[in-house]
Amino acid sequence: MSGNPYQDDRGNKDATITNPSGRGEIEVSTGTGHGSHTAEAFLIGDSMTGGYGKSGPDILHDCTVAVNKGEIAVIVGPNGAGKSTAMKATFGMLNLRQGSVRLDGEDITGLTPQARVVKGMGFVPQTHNIFTSMSVQENLEMGAFIRTDNFKTTMEQVFDLFPILRDKRNQPAGELSGGQRQQVAVGRALMTQPKVLLLDEPTAGVSPIVMDELFDRIIEVARTGISILMVEQNARQALEIADKGYVLVQGANAHTGTGKGLLADEEVRKSFLGG
Numbered sequence: 001m002s003g004n005p006y007q008d009d010r011g012n013k014d015a016t017i018t019n020p021s022g023r024g025e026i027e028v029s030t031g032t033g034h035g036s037h038t039a040e041a042f043l044i045g046d047s048m049t050g051g052y053g054k055s056g057p058d059i060l061h062d063c064t065v066a067v068n069k070g071e072i073a074v075i076v077g078p079n080g081a082g083k084s085t086a087m088k089a090t091f092g093m094l095n096l097r098q099g100s101v102r103l104d105g106e107d108i109t110g111l112t113p114q115a116r117v118v119k120g121m122g123f124v125p126q127t128h129n130i131f132t133s134m135s136v137q138e139n140l141e142m143g144a145f146i147r148t149d150n151f152k153t154t155m156e157q158v159f160d161l162f163p164i165l166r167d168k169r170n171q172p173a174g175e176l177s178g179g180q181r182q183q184v185a186v187g188r189a190l191m192t193q194p195k196v197l198l199l200d201e202p203t204a205g206v207s208p209i210v211m212d213e214l215f216d217r218i219i220e221v222a223r224t225g226i227s228i229l230m231v232e233q234n235a236r237q238a239l240e241i242a243d244k245g246y247v248l249v250q251g252a253n254a255h256t257g258t259g260k261g262l263l264a265d266e267e268v269r270k271s272f273l274g275g
């Protein structure tokens with residue numbers, strides 16, 4: 001492998017990551033609830049219906065999101081579409097009325113978020129995703145909370161991925177720039193050595209250049225075999241690096257396809273990508 005393997009062409013155009021056939025192993029379910037998945041995605045929030053609290057209205061309606069091993073799946077859609085809700089549901093922060101969540105073939109619908117972390121899920125929420133008064137290093141140590149083994153090597157890997165964090169390791173995370181804070185948040189989630197990473201708008205509020213850098217790092221993480229399920233406001237750029245894409249509207253699947261396929265879809269372009 002070259003020194004900088006993620007730099008060239010990637011996303012749906014790159015069939016070399018984990019999937020030599022160049023196709024997903026599954027037909028992506030559109031959330032009908034009766035799809036029989038012959039070969040299942042690594043993580044799937046399948047036909048999820050539910051909302052907040054015990055009596056709150058349903059926000060998700062038969063909503064399905066999934067990601068294959070080592071791939072990048074991207075969720076896009078208008079504000080309030082339920083993208084964050086779908087992520088929270090997949091991470092176990094919502095009581096689903098219908099549907100299920102499966103990880104590596106195992107039904108984890110009943111598990112708490114903490115138990116899902118133990119199973120190999122990492123989650124970076126959209127907001128409040130770092131401890132601002134703690135140092136960068138303390139944030140990473142907090143990320144390792146479930147580990148009883150030595151996590152120093154993992155921390156070095158995070159510092160290799162995000163070198164600026166090594167320089168600023170003793171600085172309060174609240175003093176970092178927006179892009180650097182997002183690196184802390186992603187680094188914190190990596191400290192548990194997850195198999196799948198859920199990222200809710202990892203490039204929120206950063207400049208285009210920093211966005212590109214963050215996407216490059218995310219691709220690099222996926223290349224190590226970690227699946228990435230992420231919500232993105234920068235829909236076009238995110239779909240360019242996506243193996244799979246989901247457009248959510250009003251809590252339901254509106255369009256599903258490869259990143260490339262969605263980018264080429266006339267309807268998706270007109271309605272969600274600004275033409």
Ligand SMILES: Nc1ncnc2c1ncn2[C@@H]1O[C@H](COP(=O)(O)OP(=O)(O)OP(=O)(O)O)[C@@H](O)[C@H]1O
Nearest residue numbers: 052056059077078079080081082083084085086126
């Ligand atoms: N904690 C909550 N309690 C009750 N309702 C909520 C809660 N969080 C979100 N909602 C509602 O769920 C719906 C979907 O919100 P959600 O945050 O999932 O949208 P989103 O697609 O992530 O939007 P954005 O692009 O602005 O991040 C909205 O109508 C919102 O008001």
Ligand SMILES: [Mg+2]
Nearest residue numbers: 083084085126
């Ligand atoms: Mg959101």
